[in-house]
Amino acid sequence: MNDFSKAPIMIVNQKKKIFMEQHSERVTREQLIHQLEGGQAFIKVEDLLNEIEFEDLEIRPADLPYSFYEQFFHLRVAQFDILDFCRNSEYEPMKWPEDYWPVEQAPANEGEWESLKKQFFDERNEFMNYVLDPKNNLQEEIPHGDGQTLFREALLVLEHNAYHIGQLAIIFRLLKNA
Numbered sequence: 001m002n003d004f005s006k007a008p009i010m011i012v013n014q015k016k017k018i019f020m021e022q023h024s025e026r027v028t029r030e031q032l033i034h035q036l037e038g039g040q041a042f043i044k045v046e047d048l049l050n051e052i053e054f055e056d057l058e059i060r061p062a063d064l065p066y067s068f069y070e071q072f073f074h075l076r077v078a079q080f081d082i083l084d085f086c087r088n089s090e091y092e093p094m095k096w097p098e099d100y101w102p103v104e105q106a107p108a109n110e111g112e113w114e115s116l117k118k119q120f121f122d123e124r125n126e127f128m129n130y131v132l133d134p135k136n137n138l139q140e141e142i143p144h145g146d147g148q149t150l151f152r153e154a155l156l157v158l159e160h161n162a163y164h165i166g167q168l169a170i171i172f173r174l175l176k177n178a
Helices: 014-037 044-051 068-089 110-132 151-178
Strands: none
Touching: 014 068, 014 110, 014 151, 044 068, 044 110, 044 151, 110 151
16 A cells, blocks of 8 residues: 655646745845845945045045945956856956955045946946846856856855945944044
């Protein structure tokens, strides 16, 4: 006598199985985007950028080795580098650390600062659209990489951005308490 209560559950309807897999992947992509936008587990970078005074960008408070501008510049360049790696089969690695950090402690003028902010958000949007595009497999290895996947790179951007946005928040607080 068979005990069917112990039999493994199988999805008989293939259409339902495919729908569930597609739904799960879409949800994963959308969750990544919500995290990349910030504001859930960490402050949105937009909030800090709206509050920082241009004159404060070059200050290195509390003997820190970097200013708000230097941290944000690094955040933007690293994010772009990861985007470039994901979508560019001709990707050339940047030189660490010189290519990832600015030479100067502050932007030359407000126009340069506004341009840097625009680049950051344009590139973040490009990256989020790349992640959302179902043609870009989250789990498939990036052909010109050495085992990285788009999912891994999205987590890397998320983690790196969260880390440096936290540093920007600390710098901002130190500047306001000075």
